[in-house]
Amino acid sequence: MITVVRVKLRPTPAQKDALASTLRRCNEAATMVASRAFEERTYRRQSLQRLTYYNLKSAGLSAQPALHVIRKVADAYTTLHANVRNGRYGKPESKRRVAVTGKPIVFRDTAAQPYDDRCLSWQHDKQTVSIWSVEGRLKDIPFTGRKEDLEQVREYRKGETDLVEHQGEFYLVATVDEPTPATFEPRGFLGVDLGVANIAATSDEVLYSGKRLNRKRLHYLNKRKELQKKGTKSARRRLRARSQKEARFARDTNHVISKKIVAVAERTGRGIGLEELTGIRERARSRKPQRARLHSWAFAQLGQYITYKAERAGVPVVFVDPAYTSQECHLCHHIDRKNRRTQDVFACISCGVTLHADINAGKNISSRAEIHWGSINGPCGCAV
Ligand SMILES: [Zn+2]
Numbered sequence: 001m002i003t004v005v006r007v008k009l010r011p012t013p014a015q016k017d018a019l020a021s022t023l024r025r026c027n028e029a030a031t032m033v034a035s036r037a038f039e040e041r042t043y044r045r046q047s048l049q050r051l052t053y054y055n056l057k058s059a060g061l062s063a064q065p066a067l068h069v070i071r072k073v074a075d076a077y078t079t080l081h082a083n084v085r086n087g088r089y090g091k092p093e094s095k096r097r098v099a100v101t102g103k104p105i106v107f108r109d110t111a112a113q114p115y116d117d118r119c120l121s122w123q124h125d126k127q128t129v130s131i132w133s134v135e136g137r138l139k140d141i142p143f144t145g146r147k148e149d150l151e152q153v154r155e156y157r158k159g160e161t162d163l164v165e166h167q168g169e170f171y172l173v174a175t176v177d178e179p180t181p182a183t184f185e186p187r188g189f190l191g192v193d194l195g196v197a198n199i200a201a202t203s204d205e206v207l208y209s210g211k212r213l214n215r216k217r218l219h220y221l222n223k224r225k226e227l228q229k230k231g232t233k234s235a236r237r238r239l240r241a242r243s244q245k246e247a248r249f250a251r252d253t254n255h256v257i258s259k260k261i262v263a264v265a266e267r268t269g270r271g272i273g274l275e276e277l278t279g280i281r282e283r284a285r286s287r288k289p290q291r292a293r294l295h296s297w298a299f300a301q302l303g304q305y306i307t308y309k310a311e312r313a314g315v316p317v318v319f320v321d322p323a324y325t326s327q328e329c330h331l332c333h334h335i336d337r338k339n340r341r342t343q344d345v346f347a348c349i350s351c352g353v354t355l356h357a358d359i360n361a362g363k364n365i366s367s368r369a370e371i372h373w374g375s376i377n378g379p380c381g382c383a384v
Contacts, residue, residue, distance in 0.1 A: 001180045001311055005152050007145035009129070009170040011138070018135040019170050023163065025134045026069055027107040029056050033073045038104035043081070045074040060134050068114045076105050112162040112173070120161055120172075124154045129172065131163070143172065146255075152176045167240060181314035186271035186373065189318065191366025192261060192306065193325065193358050194275065194299055197343065200257055201358030203273075203366035204264065208257045213250060213298075220246045250298045258305035266313045273369025274303055275322035320368035329353060330363035 011019060033052045037043050040051065048070045056066035080100070083089065089097035119132035123140075127150070130139045145153070156176040164171050191203035199210040220242055227235040227242075265272045310317045326346075328335045334350035341347050346357040 001308070002158075002175065002177045003152075003308065004173050005145070005149045005157075005176050006171050006173050007143045007149060007153060009172060010142040010144060011170060015138050015141055016170065018133040018138055019131075019163070020165065021135065022133040023111070023113055023165055024109045025060060026065060026113045027109050027111050029059055029061060029066070029069045030073050030076075030107040030111070031105075032059075033070055034076070034107065035104040037073060037077060043074060043077040045071055048074055062119070062132060064116060064119050065113070065132060068116070068119075072107075072114060073105070076107075080105065110165040112164040114160045114162055115172075116160055120163075122153070122157070124150075152178060167244060178312065180311055183271075183311075183314050183316040184269065186316050187269045189271045189273040189366045189369035189373065190261070190265045190268070191273040191362040191364065191369060193361035193365055194302055195358055198358045199253070199302065200261065201356065201362045202261065202264070203359070203362040205356075205359050205362075206264075207356065207358065208260075213253050216249055217246065251301065254298065254302045254305050258302060258309050261306055262309040262313055262315060265310065265315045271316035271318060271369065271373065272306060272310050273318050273320055273365040273372075274306060275325070275365060276319045316373070318369040318372050320365055320372055322365075325361040325364045325368075326357060328360075328364050330360050330367065 009019070032055070033048060036052055037048055040047075042048060042051065049067070052070060053066055056069060057063070061069065084097065084101060089100050091097065115131065121130050123129065126140070126142075127144070128140045128142050130137060131141065132138075153174050153176060156178040157174050158177040159175045161175065162173040164173055189203075193201045195201065196210055196214065198207045199213060200208040223242055224239060227239045261272065307317050324335050327337055327339055329339055329346075329348035329351060331353050332348060332351040334348060336349055338349050339346055340357055342357075344357055345354065346360040347354040
């Protein structure tokens with residue numbers, strides 16, 4: 001399984017300056033190459049190397065970084081041209097398409113710069129890296145990250161790593177290729193309903209409360225309104241810091257919950273049933289105002305975390321159609337809007353069963369996942 005892992009660099013002030021000017025110089029160089037490519041209508045990597053390599057060398061880039069800059073430009077044009085072909089910028093004469101294709105690509109000063117092993121080396125025991133910069137090699141820059149991320153980087157890092165700057169901090173985004181076990185044959189499915197009041201509710205009748213997350217979110221929302229009113233530069237800076245803090249909190253919460261859910265499924269030999277993720281996003285958009293409070297990405301993120309942690313553990317994941325999971329009785333399968341008495345209470349008007357509405361939804365997802373699994377995997381494990 002190929003994923004990316006991000007670690008944070010802790011450079012000294014002098015190293016930080018060197019990293020900043022490295023990114024700036026590489027991106028200025030990329031913009032120069034991009035403009036040359038545009039002039040000559042030449043977008044292939046080899047041709048661009050012939051055209052610009054020596055200019056980049058004389059601009060202070062070493063051989064490898066220069067080649068990476070050229071490839072970055074070639075890749076950017078490949079993506080752009082593919083998007084144009086796919087109609088992403090509209091018809092040939094449309095304003096947007098003309099705006100996008102009528103001028104060369106410009107790289108931001110802080111756009112990511114790829115590094116290979118010759119320009120970046122990792123000392124995992126010391127938890128430091130040594131990295132090429134326009135001011136010479138920077139040695140012994142400490143890095144930090146989540147414990148499991150650091151392990152991944154140490155064990156499975158492969159290929160290139162991007163140096164990126166985000167809000168004044170520097171990060172390395174490493175590609176990791178972790179071998180994953182084959183998925184096991186599940187004995188049933190743990191159904192997981194994602195929501196707001198409860199971030200997750202499982203068919204095992206476990207609720208993961210969203211209280212703390214929502215309280216935080218409301219707090220940030222109010223602060224944000226205050227700061228937006230002010231509109232000063234420092235207010236904007238604080239606003240950015242807050243939105244970052246909020247995202248971090250949501251991320252950590254999602255990591256903790258997804259880890260617990262996957263552990264339960266693994267321990268009990270079950271797969272995991274989830275709603276189709278597009279459905280989750282739509283639902284997050286449509287229900288107001290309560291749903292609006294939770295950004296749709298937080299839903300999608302929890303679904304993603306569960307999916308990749310499950311894949312790593314060999315736990316099969318099945319996505320089910322979420323239609324009526326909140327109105328269907330998990331016992332007698334009677335579907336009626338009136339079954340859902342309140343936000344929390346599910347009381348079946350047909351068989352009389354009463355339970356928490358989110359748990360009922362989790363149970364429906366569980367049985368739908370089981371049916372779905374049975375329909376795509378025959379008794380011998382082959383697809384039928
Ligand atoms: Zn019922």
